[in-house]
């Protein structure tokens with residue numbers, strides 16, 4: 001982005017402007033952009049959808065990508081481009097492109113690479129809407145999708161080798177089971193079979209893991225979560241090699257999931273404190289997970305910091321810390337889980353993650369409601385599983401709140417029978 005971005009217009013000097021009618025003068029005056037000689041210390045929010053060129057040749061060159069610059073907001077915007085370049089830098093990527101949501105970023109990454117007749121091998125354990133996009137949208141467009149357990153590298157190899165595979169798709173830390181993928185191992189398998197590895201790094205963020213540095217070809221991220229960090233902006237980002245990002249940029253121009261500059265600004269603001277937040281999220285989540293593991297009525301706790309986590313050693317190598325996401329199962333299944341959530345007073349009852357405040361959800365009825373019972377089982381999601389996005393509150397307050405939840409869960413669980421899954425309510429995100 002140019003450092004001083006508002007030179008006076010060369011093409012349209014308004015010398016004779018006083019002879020013009022009121023409406024013309026009002027429009028021209030109201031669209032005069034102030035010149036700023038000093039550098040703003042935060043990235044300006046460029047709300048303009050249209051950017052004017054000095055002549056037709058320049059406009060043509062900008063629109064066709066032969067000259068850097070801006071012409072139309074769906075194609076590019078300085079605030080959005082600033083966000084994409086920041087995330088690319090933090091992920092160790094050559095280039096990046098930002099989208100309206102994480103789902104749009106995932107779709108663009110996959111659909112810019114795969115066409116009808118191609119094959120994708122994807123993780124069984126993933127965000128529910130990612131599973132739905134792969135099983136529904138991609139298959140409807142003739143892309144074959146096979147779901148496998150990414151923690152079983154032999155099974156991944158068998159699936160990838162079974163037929164020519166274009167994409168291997170994993171999550172660094174899976175939603176909601178906190179399964180950790182061996183990115184370097186998956187990259188090695190993908191590349192040996194001519195496939196590209198795409199990794200969703202939403203739960204880890206580039207502070208805890210940089211998948212591109214250990215072999216992934218593209219990293220996708222819901223910037224709605226830890227990157228922005230305050231649950232007030234929707235955004236997604238894809239980062240990787242320039243030629244891959246060029247194809248993704250072209251895909252977005254034709255499909256239109258452009259990020260709003262206001263949201264890009266909020267994500268940029270969040271990124272300034274990403275390191276501090278991830279340290280605190282990780283420390284509090286590790287302490288809460290260790291405490292939960294000692295409580296009556298808690299049957300399993302999943303957090304990468306726990307020695308009992310199935311990929312604890314891998315996580316210690318691959319992640320800077322355990323992250324802010326944990327999952328746990330309660331004795332008493334779904335009824336105990338609902339009683340637990342209803343008794344909490346600090347946690348927000350909503351279906352997102354990665355914010356300053358704590359959120360506890362029941363994945364089968366919220367974030368993973370699109371999965372039928374068989375897909376839930378295959379993804380490792382038991383009826384009583386709860387997922388917690390640990391916020392930045394004081395640990396003692398969270399422990400006291402969870403104690404309250406556990407008391408309610410024990411009371412409910414003592415008479416609760418595990419019934420069949422109820423119909424999934426329509427909950428956003």
Ligand SMILES: Cc1ncc(COP(=O)(O)O)c(C=O)c1O
Pocket residue numbers: 101102103104127130171175200202203221222223224234235236352353429
């Ligand atoms: C791991 C993961 N990836 C992608 C998404 C989608 O992000 P968005 O809601 O920004 O589209 C989510 C949303 O929860 C997620 O958890």
